[in-house]
Amino acid sequence: xxxxxxxxxxxxxxxxxDSGGEAAVTLRAVALAVGVSHNAPYKHFKDRSGxxxxxxxxxxxxxxxxxxxxxxMRVKPLSKLKRALTVFVSYSQRxxxxxxxxFSDPDIAAHGGELEAAALRTFAEFAAIVxxxxxxxxxxxxxxxxxxxxxxxxxxxxxxxQAGGRMRQEKGLASVEGGVDLLLRLLSRAATPSLAE
Amino acid sequence: xxxxxxxxxxxxxxxxxDSGGEAAVTLRAVALAVGVSHNAPYKHFKDRSGxxxxxxxxxxxxxxxxxxxxxxMRVKPLSKLKRALTVFVSYSQRxxxxxxxxFSDPDIAAHGGELEAAALRTFAEFAAIVxxxxxxxxxxxxxxxxxxxxxxxxxxxxxxxQAGGRMRQEKGLASVEGGVDLLLRLLSRAATPSLAE
DNA sequence: ACCTGAACACCGTTCAAGT
DNA sequence: ACCTGAACACCGTTCAAGT
Numbered sequence: 001x002x003x004x005x006x007x008x009x010x011x012x013x014x015x016x017x018d019s020g021g022e023a024a025v026t027l028r029a030v031a032l033a034v035g036v037s038h039n040a041p042y043k044h045f046k047d048r049s050g051x052x053x054x055x056x057x058x059x060x061x062x063x064x065x066x067x068x069x070x071x072x073m074r075v076k077p078l079s080k081l082k083r084a085l086t087v088f089v090s091y092s093q094r095x096x097x098x099x100x101x102x103f104s105d106p107d108i109a110a111h112g113g114e115l116e117a118a119a120l121r122t123f124a125e126f127a128a129i130v131x132x133x134x135x136x137x138x139x140x141x142x143x144x145x146x147x148x149x150x151x152x153x154x155x156x157x158x159x160x161x162q163a164g165g166r167m168r169q170e171k172g173l174a175s176v177e178g179g180v181d182l183l184l185r186l187l188s189r190a191a192t193p194s195l196a197e
Numbered sequence: 198x199x200x201x202x203x204x205x206x207x208x209x210x211x212x213x214x215d216s217g218g219e220a221a222v223t224l225r226a227v228a229l230a231v232g233v234s235h236n237a238p239y240k241h242f243k244d245r246s247g248x249x250x251x252x253x254x255x256x257x258x259x260x261x262x263x264x265x266x267x268x269x270m271r272v273k274p275l276s277k278l279k280r281a282l283t284v285f286v287s288y289s290q291r292x293x294x295x296x297x298x299x300f301s302d303p304d305i306a307a308h309g310g311e312l313e314a315a316a317l318r319t320f321a322e323f324a325a326i327v328x329x330x331x332x333x334x335x336x337x338x339x340x341x342x343x344x345x346x347x348x349x350x351x352x353x354x355x356x357x358x359q360a361g362g363r364m365r366q367e368k369g370l371a372s373v374e375g376g377v378d379l380l381l382r383l384l385s386r387a388a389t390p391s392l393a394e
Numbered sequence: 395a396c397c398t399g400a401a402c403a404c405c406g407t408t409c410a411a412g413t
Numbered sequence: 414a415c416c417t418g419a420a421c422a423c424c425g426t427t428c429a430a431g432t
Contacts, residue, residue: 005397027424036398038398040398047426103358103363140386145369150383152358153351155354157355158350160353160357161300161349164300165307166300173342179346182347189337224406225404239406239407
């Protein structure tokens with residue numbers, strides 16, 4: 001009751017996303033959950049996509065805070081990176097539909113504006129953690145944005161393939177966590193200057 | 198006219214996917230394109246999802262053939278891998294909605310049966326190319342399914358992030374192709390035995 | 395400023411019926 | 414075996430109107 005209607009609509013949309021996937025987030029169901037008429041949402045958001053974008057902004061902000069917390073831990077840079085990736089993978093597994101909305105939905109990504117800014121903040125926080133690892137020579141000494149993007153893309157690929165049930169079937173990698181560990185091990189190995197080069 | 202109705206429905210669905218994305222593939226639009234009544238598709242496929250699965254099977258089969266062709270080229274193993282990845286990335290860029298259907302749609306992946314078998318054949322063909330690189334020590338000497346899955350996931354992640362417009366915004370990697378090159382370079386470096394270990 | 399109710403143009407899906 | 418037409422229960426969105 002303390003929440004304003006727009007916040008309650010966002011919360012209801014997120015809840016429906018968690019319980020029934022994106023298809024379950026109809027404006028009618030959201031409005032019903034909040035206790036308003038089926039088109040009251042239009043008074044707060046441009047359309048259905050605008051409401052989903054608001055959910056995405058909320059979660060990007062939350063992830064940014066979680067990454068910032070990992071970065072400020074008093075542990076080795078590589079441990080910070082692993083911690084951040086654990087947070088990221090856990091989020092994707094607990095809230096698969098939300099994860100998909102933030103990181104794999106083309107329509108949502110097209111919003112730009114505040115949503116894009118929130119996504120960039122999350123990315124920047126993650127990039128800072130990767131930079132810390134590079135400073136310690138735990139990861140290859142190369143363009144930080146490129147390396148960050150590659151790690152981000154790889155982890156996203158592992159998560160998306162698992163979410164689609166395409167990981168078990170291939171039997172290669174049993175879990176996302178295993179894939180992330182393997183990736184970091186290979187990248188660390190690539191960071192070690194080889195005399196053979 | 199030589200095509201049977203079920204094949205024409207598949208072709209029309211693929212065409213609508215290309216021209217308007219997944220949302221444009223309504224059974225009514227598919228039926229209209231083929232010239233049958235709006236529920237004739239139900240006589241050939243279980244439901245809308247079944248029709249989309251048929252499109253996916255068709256394209257998986259095509260990709261399997263393209264990978265097999267790459268593997269039989271008379272060039273270095275690493276060139277075969279690069280060729281296969283170029284085919285894969287090109288497919289994702291020319292037919293983004295189809296790519297998404299095959300590699301990123303949870304509902305479609307849940308079909309199992311013939312669709313899963315077709316996907317596994319594509320993966321097996323790609324794994325054989327990766328194995329060829331491992332035999333030449335161009336890629337790390339480790340479990341082939343694990344390495345294949347990691348490469349596959351990474352490339353998929355790069356493609357999916359670009360498709361969602363999340364690649365330009367981060368400015369890290371300008372293109373999918375650049376990301377794939379970087380990945381292969383780092384993995385090759387990890388394959389070189391280092392005296393420092 | 396915020397909300398409601400009716401209406402419109404869509405959907406997927408089912409069912410009885412036709413050849 | 415293959416298809417049609419009507420019908421049902423949904424959607425997102427718009428509009429005029431209410432407080």
